[in-house]
Amino acid sequence: VRMRGATERAGFDLFAGSYWDGLADLAEWEGDLGAALTCVEEALRSQRNRVRSAKGGWYGAHAAGLALEAGEVDRAESFFADIDPMVGSEAQWWCGLGLHIAARRHDLEAMGRYAAALTTVAIKRGGTDPQLVHDVVRAMLLGGASPNEVWAFFQGLPVGFGHPAPEDEPYIQLVLAQLLEASGDYEKALGRYDAAIATAGARVRPAALGTAHVGAGRSLLALGRLGDAKEHAAIGAILLARWGGTRVEELAVLERRVGGGVSAEGPPELTPREREVAAL
Numbered sequence: 001v002r003m004r005g006a007t008e009r010a011g012f013d014l015f016a017g018s019y020w021d022g023l024a025d026l027a028e029w030e031g032d033l034g035a036a037l038t039c040v041e042e043a044l045r046s047q048r049n050r051v052r053s054a055k056g057g058w059y060g061a062h063a064a065g066l067a068l069e070a071g072e073v074d075r076a077e078s079f080f081a082d083i084d085p086m087v088g089s090e091a092q093w094w095c096g097l098g099l100h101i102a103a104r105r106h107d108l109e110a111m112g113r114y115a116a117a118l119t120t121v122a123i124k125r126g127g128t129d130p131q132l133v134h135d136v137v138r139a140m141l142l143g144g145a146s147p148n149e150v151w152a153f154f155q156g157l158p159v160g161f162g163h164p165a166p167e168d169e170p171y172i173q174l175v176l177a178q179l180l181e182a183s184g185d186y187e188k189a190l191g192r193y194d195a196a197i198a199t200a201g202a203r204v205r206p207a208a209l210g211t212a213h214v215g216a217g218r219s220l221l222a223l224g225r226l227g228d229a230k231e232h233a234a235i236g237a238i239l240l241a242r243w244g245g246t247r248v249e250e251l252a253v254l255e256r257r258v259g260g261g262v263s264a265e266g267p268p269e270l271t272p273r274e275r276e277v278a279a280l
Helices: 002-009 016-029 033-046 054-069 073-081 092-104 108-125 130-142 147-155 170-182 186-199 206-222 226-239 245-257 272-279
Strands: none
Touching (some): 016 033, 054 245, 073 092, 170 206
């Protein structure tokens, strides 16, 4: 705050973008999606009269990622279109963002292209950002890719990149849980969700941690453990209280199924996951 005040008094706003982008990041750690979007838009505004740069491109990527979290795909795509591909195409965040948007559009062909691009960049860099892996794997599953296709993509990504081993990385545990749940192995999925929650510490943001609790709740319901599922739903509601988009939609489905709202009824032939899709 002192830095911002000093630079504004001097008429020197070089650091304004970083200041607002940092506040957006802090808002994410507080689980406040609306505040994060407001701050990152201020970061973009501060850069509008400047020459395009990698940092300016990152502000646009950050804004697009937050718009996707809010369920605003058109807005995310407009941010993405404004990023110079020459700036971003060799970056994991650029490939991941393109993949996420394609998934939300249910564009399987584009998903394949961006997934291949992300894998290539990750191999060049020697590793992959675990949080990014969680975001894109979740998006691909929501976007209609089969669990087998997403498993193959995930297994082709290198680990490392300065991050802990997979068994110690909560985001990777969360990815494995999502893939196992999508494959119908609820017992193993629950174990991975529990591992992600147990190892989260200060490394996992509230939105993703809320998703882990929601996934654990779904898995518990599939295993017939309604009481435990209710506990995870309650924790997820706290973590996602100021969030939005599909994470909150999934929470609402879980809450209805555990008795917190209107349940999604249907013929007995429907699986629990098919009922969730119908409700969404």
